[in-house]
Amino acid sequence: MPASALRTAHADEPPDPASPITTIATGTRGLRIYTGFIWAVTVAIALVPVFGSNYTKTFVLQALMSCALAASWNLISGFTGYVSFGHSAFFGIGAYATGIAIVRGGMPAPFAIVVAGMAAATAGLLFGYPALRLRGPYFAVGMLGVAEAIRVGVTVAEPVTGGGKGLVLIPEDVLTVAYYAMFAVAVATVLVTYRVATLPVGLRLLAIREDEVAAELNGIQTTRLKIGAFAVSALFAGLTGGIYAWQMSYIDPGTVFAGSLTVRAIAMTMLGGQGTVFGPVIGSVLLSGISEALWAKFPFLHTALSGVLIIAIVLFLPGGITQILQDRGWIPRSRQL
């Protein structure tokens, strides 16, 4: 992320008249801390394979996976307000596309992961077209149904997918390479989100969230935008699933289509801030860390405690940490954040 990307207008300088995105000039000191945190986390993550143990690498890899999934969920659900409970479908499609391409097609892993992204994006286009005609809870439940239907379909298609027993990939020691691949996908997802958020197209997606009928009546081509955002969101979820399958060397329907993947992505995005650029990053860093600490401290209770934490986030932090910092004037109200 270039430093200039997070630059904000100061009170003593006129706003850039060409900039379509508003930045309100408050909390510039807080902004330095905020961006400092993001940079520190990014640099630390980049250095983990150099100095960290295999345990640390595996933990951060999972956190990066969560970050990429949360950021990709945020692209459709955070910006347009179409809350999808079936995001794990695209992660699972990516995982199985990679697995099948490697095991059945003999394809090298990097190409298989690209295929995974394309397969998930195509599925996003195919399912998005009908599903995005639904709104609110109907869309949410509809996507839950899509994820479940694909899971069942993969389970039934045993000759190709291995069915309920799962699919064993060629075991390789790829932890470090997979780590950087996941890091690249997470960064790419955030960069795409940043680009979307700072262009008028990001405002159009937010307009859909605010009032879709008014958006349509004001000439915004809502259907095309929603499907496009859905496909991009699915693309990154698919890439994430592909890298996961490659690194784990084994996948099964119950794991890669698990609803808990979606729930965690939603909770992380809500914690950091929906419809923001760095909200999913902050949410995934914090929630991954807290979950790991709970697991270490309360090995028999950590699942229940994580559930309580997610409920607390929904109840007490619906706007997320980013909004709280903005409401208190600690960081600017900027679409760049």
Added chain:
Amino acid sequence: MTEPDRPADPILSVNAVTRRFGGVIAVNGISFGIAPGTVTGLIGPNGSGKSTLFRLISGEIPADSGDIRLRGASITHKSASVINRLGLSRTFQLSRLYPQMTALENLVAVTRTPEREASDRARDSLAFVGLSPVADEFAANLSYGQQKLLEFARVLVNDPDVILLDEPFAGVNPVMEERLCTHIRALRERGKTFLITDHEIKLIMALCSRLIVLDHGELLADGDPAAIRADPRVIDAYFGT
């Protein structure tokens, strides 16, 4: 019914349009044409079909039968976004701004120009309605009158030919009313066409060169304000004594 002189080619024409909601006929076979560069008022008691007609013309809901044309081309089965892109834009009875966006962003979001021009276009629209000082304020924080003006600016940002204003004066103080009237007149001078519905009859009478009166989903009268004011059917249905 008094029929003022109109050019042969209306910019907007509504031909025998009907819309039912269950057993209720909200709009029943209404026909009229609007000449370009005019301000026309659409009035009638509550439930007379004004808002439904606006929704039909702007493509928010489809007509059961009949035809709506913009510059001679049918828009009856076009989507709302396509109709807007063809040059017909509208405001709403209750403002439908994007509250979590700033005034400027509300306009940039709908501007159909390249990215670098979008901000300039949006700032021009804000300046036209006098909202430049609140460009960076969230729409939710604006006063009701400012929200009405912002919605008006949002309509103007893509330079439409036909503008539908749904109760633009409702809940607006006299100063804002006068500002809105001034803007409408200025835009009419630039060739814009307005169809306005409102219950502020004095303002409508002063602003419009023609009035269309609806009652129970049907066209009751169509003429210049003086003729409408004297029409006994309109007096009976709408003005009272």
